[in-house]
Amino acid sequence: MTALGFLYPGHSAEDDxxxxEQLLGSDIRLAVVHTDIGEDAHRVDALLEMGSPDRLAAGVEEIRRSGAEALVWACTSGSFVYGWEGAHEQVRTLARTAGLPASSTSFAFAHAIRELGVRRVAIGATYPDDVAALFASFLKAAGAEVVGVRGSGIITAAEVGTWGRAEVVALAEAADHPDAEAVLLPDTALHTAAHLRDLESTVGKPVLTANQVTVWEALRLTARRVNAPALGTLFTKEPVIQVARG
Known part of the structure; x- marks a missing residue:
């Protein structure tokens, strides 16, 4: 059995x-530990505090007790808000604290883009425009070309967590761009696990969503590959390149 650990901020879409885990249909167990979200706000100062070392460290012992072989900070905005170098330092600190290979959802997106062999992407964010722009900058630092960014202006993760299939599909449709090779939906507060086939069918190209890539990233850290068509193209495509751990 492979056990994977996730630090998830607050309570919004953790049921993804x-x-x-069920859709993976394998000997893989996902352990989710909730961190204190602090102020629920897609605002830079609140996001920096949400991803601070002390808040993440508080959940590490429970992750260790779960027997996890790798750990991912399951938050996109609470990682990319630190910038490319700052997000690397966040992950390095988390790995040292946990004594485990570690990553974050922001890096999961960067690695998943490379896995698919795509370069041009469009972003459909639930965030306000200024926060969405920070994610675009992060992806550009990772070598992606961002051809479109659509923000939704939602301030709280709690509100994002109320969105259903119709809203999620509409966001992907609105964000899509003719030049984009993939569409990215970057909020782990957004329920997407049940809609990945619908999303890809609707836009006619790979769709990467936050909770999907977060689990894929944890599998990558443990060198596990699982074919799971219900989880989208990312979970069926043969690797384009091998990305080093870390």
């Missing part, structure tokens, strides 16, 4: 993880 047991759903993904």
């Amino acid at each position: 993880y047991p759903r993904i």
